[in-house]
Amino acid sequence: MGHRCCGKHKVKRGLWSPEEDDKLIKHVTTHGHGSWSSVPRHAGLERCGKSCRLRWINYLRPELKRGSFTSEEEQIIIDVHRILGNRWAQIAKHLPGRTDNEVKNFWNSCIKKKLMSQGLDPQTHNLISSHKRSAASNKTAGSNTKSQSHIDQKRPVFTVNNISQMIDSSTEINYSISQPIVSNAQPPTVQPIMAEPTDNQYLVQNPNSCWTSVTDIPTFPDSTLNISSASSSLVFGHLDDSNCIWAAGAEPFEAAPRAMDLQGEQSKGQVVQVQQEKDKLLEMEMKAIQDMDIAASFDQSSSFDFSLVEYYSTLMSGVMPQDYSVADFTWNF
DNA sequence: AACAGTCACAACCGCTCCAAA
DNA sequence: CTTTGGAGCGGTTGTGACTGT
Incomplete structure (x- = not known):
């Protein structure tokens, strides 16, 4: 089944190979991305435009900073999240070289657990009562659903x-x-x-x-x-x-x-x-x-x-x- | 060594917004 | 005004690496 955005075309899915990355980098750096939907055709890729865009934005852009988050970055994420909520793109704008996807993953894998271990509701940054805290600590990473956050709020x-x-x-x-x-x-x-x-x-x-x-x-x-x-x-x-x-x-x-x-x-x-x-x-x-x-x-x-x-x-x-x-x-x- | 569980991260999905036709 | 397609976003899933038993 193809993507909805390019259902007619047969597109490759899953991890990108180094060859595909090379093609995309070469194309975007020389021609710019223009309309993403036309990028795969011009770059000779069997991917949908959406996938190309995501790969470029989240991984291939030269200005991206790789590596683990610093404690300063972590603190910025926590504090801006307290104000903006799960608006990862907005949060990422405060962290040069970081993507919304990266921030989101870091939040879900690390920060959320850290806050919960401190007895804080990661959605509201408020304290979680002790009996709720123990229940919350048993939750998996999927605990950020609206229903769950509603309970804890x-x-x-x-x-x-x-x-x-x-x-x-x-x-x-x-x-x-x-x-x-x-x-x-x-x-x-x-x-x-x-x-x-x-x-x-x-x-x-x-x-x-x-x-x-x-x-x-x-x-x-x-x-x-x-x-x-x-x-x-x-x-x-x-x-x-x-x-x-x-x-x-x-x-x-x-x-x-x-x-x-x-x-x-x-x-x-x-x-x-x-x-x-x-x-x-x-x-x-x-x-x-x-x-x-x-x-x-x-x-x-x-x-x-x-x-x-x-x-x-x-x-x-x-x-x-x-x-x-x-x-x-x-x-x- | 083999297996299961956990984790981090890349990628996909589905939705909304917006502009152009 | 309506439709359509592209772009962007947040939520979720898939997968490979790592760790413990």
């Missing part, structure tokens, strides 16, 4: 014990959600724990994810929360099974909604607009990451630089369907 509710030890004595609580992409972001809830809370013990729930940062936290409960830039490790580092309560029935967190996710009931014209806005965002995002020297901003401990998310949040202002800005992610209590 519980949003964490975490307690902050002895909050006064984490904060200074300022009277203003600064708190915001670094969640620039989700369009229907909701404010976090901060409430005393139901069972005999102590003065310094509160539940802090980020309804969208655990991208929660806290600085200058003061005295509850009358104060205004207003967190802008923060050391993410402060709260993030306190998350573990002992202080993490899992919200039952929470809606799954969308790590990186696409244009369709943003559209809701919008008209087709608006969908096009959202798509254009998304493209614009991605363009800005590319530049932003280059400008910020993203590799330098992520350390080896996998803690996330929230200033980057803040930066994205800024970029999103004017791009979000309802014109969200950073200010919209700050709430008073």
